[in-house]
Amino acid sequence: MEQAMEKIRTRVSLEEHDVKDVHSTDFPGTYQGYDDSWNQKKFEKNFKIDVKRLTDSEMEFDMIGIDTAIANAFRRILLSEVPTVAVEKVFIYNNTSIIQDEVLAHRLGLIPICADPRLFEYRTEDQEEPTEMDTIEFQLKVRCMKNTHAPKDATDPDELFKDHKVLTKHMKWIPIGNQADLYGKNAFRPVHDDILIAKLRPGQEIDCRVHCVKGIGKDHAKFSPVATASYRLLPEIKLVKTVEGDLAELLQTCFSSGVIEVEESNGVKRARVADARRDMCSRNVFRHEELKDCITLTRVRDHFIFSVESTGVLPPDVLVTEAIKVLMSKCRAFVTEMHEQRSK
Numbered sequence: 656m657e658q659a660m661e662k663i664r665t666r667v668s669l670e671e672h673d674v675k676d677v678h679s680t681d682f683p684g685t686y687q688g689y690d691d692s693w694n695q696k697k698f699e700k701n702f703k704i705d706v707k708r709l710t711d712s713e714m715e716f717d718m719i720g721i722d723t724a725i726a727n728a729f730r731r732i733l734l735s736e737v738p739t740v741a742v743e744k745v746f747i748y749n750n751t752s753i754i755q756d757e758v759l760a761h762r763l764g765l766i767p768i769c770a771d772p773r774l775f776e777y778r779t780e781d782q783e784e785p786t787e788m789d790t791i792e793f794q795l796k797v798r799c800m801k802n803t804h805a806p807k808d809a810t811d812p813d814e815l816f817k818d819h820k821v822l823t824k825h826m827k828w829i830p831i832g833n834q835a836d837l838y839g840k841n842a843f844r845p846v847h848d849d850i851l852i853a854k855l856r857p858g859q860e861i862d863c864r865v866h867c868v869k870g871i872g873k874d875h876a877k878f879s880p881v882a883t884a885s886y887r888l889l890p891e892i893k894l895v896k897t898v899e900g901d902l903a904e905l906l907q908t909c910f911s912s913g914v915i916e917v918e919e920s921n922g923v924k925r926a927r928v929a930d931a932r933r934d935m936c937s938r939n940v941f942r943h944e945e946l947k948d949c950i951t952l953t954r955v956r957d958h959f960i961f962s963v964e965s966t967g968v969l970p971p972d973v974l975v976t977e978a979i980k981v982l983m984s985k986c987r988a989f990v991t992e993m994h995e996q997r998s999k
Contacts, residue, residue: 660686662953667888669952671941679723701957706972714971717889718959726886726959732978733884735872739968740770740791742865742877743778749862752821754853759861762853763795764877766823767846767966768867774838778868787832791843791867794829797821799855819855824848829864843867846967880974882964888954890934896949898926906949909940932960 662668664686668675701720708715718726745760752759770791778789785792800817812819823845834842853861872879892914898906903926907915916929936954941947963971 660689664689665956666891666953667956669936669938669954671938671947707960709972711970712965712967714961714963714965714975716961716963716975718886718961720957721959722957723959726961728982729961729975729978730884730886732981733881733963733974734879736981737880737974737977738772738777738869738871739878739880739966740768740772740775740867740869741875742766742768742793743868743870744866745863746865747863749860751859752853752855752861753859759853759863763863763865764875766826766850766852767968768843769846769968770843770867771969772869775869777870785831785866787830787834787837789868790831791834792829792831793826793843793865793867794863795821795826795852795865796860796862797825797855798860799857801857816855816857820851821853821855821861822848823850823852825852826865880966880968881971882966884961884963886959886961888956889958889960890931890936891953891955892928892931892934893951893953894926894928894949895951898946898949899923902926902945902949905943906940906946909943909946910937911935 663676667677698720703717703719705717705719706714707717718729742760742764745763747756747759750756750759754762768791775791776789778785782789797818799819802815802817805814809815818825826845828841828843855861870878892910900923903917903924906926907917909915911933913930913933914928915926917924917926919925934952936952938952940950940952961975963975965971965974969977
């Protein structure tokens with residue numbers, strides 16, 4: 656009985672037609688005989704962050720020992736409350752391309768800008784003129800011309816025309832005030848130089864200036880610092896029966912590559928669980944009557960596998976750190992408000 660209760664408290668069970676024990680149980684009084692009250696020392700002992708992979712743009716880490724609500728709070732903060740710098744206003748002086756002004760402005764707004772938002776302040780609504788502390792300005796001025804040295808039989812636009820592709824490399828930073836002295840001559844730029852903004856033909860031109868400001872994703876998606884921020888529970892796979900021969904190879908095909916390995920000993924093929932972490936929990940194994948009783952699929956309730964992919968504005972580890980700071984500030988504000996309510 657205790658073993659079954661422990662499974663309900665700590666695991667989510669994947670069965671053939673449903674998923675069981677998905678409700679949260681991390682609060683006191685749910686199960687008799689278990690002390691589920693929150694304790695800081697117990698939390699600090701059980702809580703753990705284990706970084707599995709870290710590159711310039713991607714990060715995968717395990718967050719262990721927390722409730723789903725806290726894990727989801729990190730995900731939502733990464734998506735919508737970690738600030739970045741993005742194009743807010745576009746001043747178009749000339750646009751003779753086939754792209755309408757509003758579409759051009761929208762495309763410019765979605766270009767990720769390589770600028771540390773921690774260096775800037777939020778711009779207020781009543782503020783008219785941009786300053787060096789709240790705005791970054793870029794100029795985009797491109798005119799397409801015929802290539803007079805192109806071969807006579809050329810058909811490729813890259814050979815026929817000059818500057819027929821308007822790319823982010825054409826965006827030139829125009830320092831405001833003393834920004835050049837504060838940050839250097841080449842401090843701010845688009846994250847990638849080869850993002851296509853528009854295509855031109857001879858005689859067509861785009862001439863505009865853009866103002867970039869600090870903002871957060873819940874105001875507009877262009878301020879979101881991540882391409883993806885997601886998590887999943889750690890899969891757990893157990894073989895309750897020995898699976899041998901052709902069934903072992905069949906079992907291997909039911910899972911993602913690397914989850915099940917087939918080993919041969921004394922001429923007998925036998926399946927074993929190699930790396931359950933790779934499993935995407937498709938439950939294909941339950942399609943086979945001869946295999947469905949040989950295996951149990953669960954997920955560890957308090958073990959979250961996070962995947963964070965940055966747009967390139969900030970490294971992913973910095974984004975996670977900033978998300979933690981945002982959550983901490985929310986907690987402090989909540990505690991302060993509680994104390995104020997009690998004092999009234």
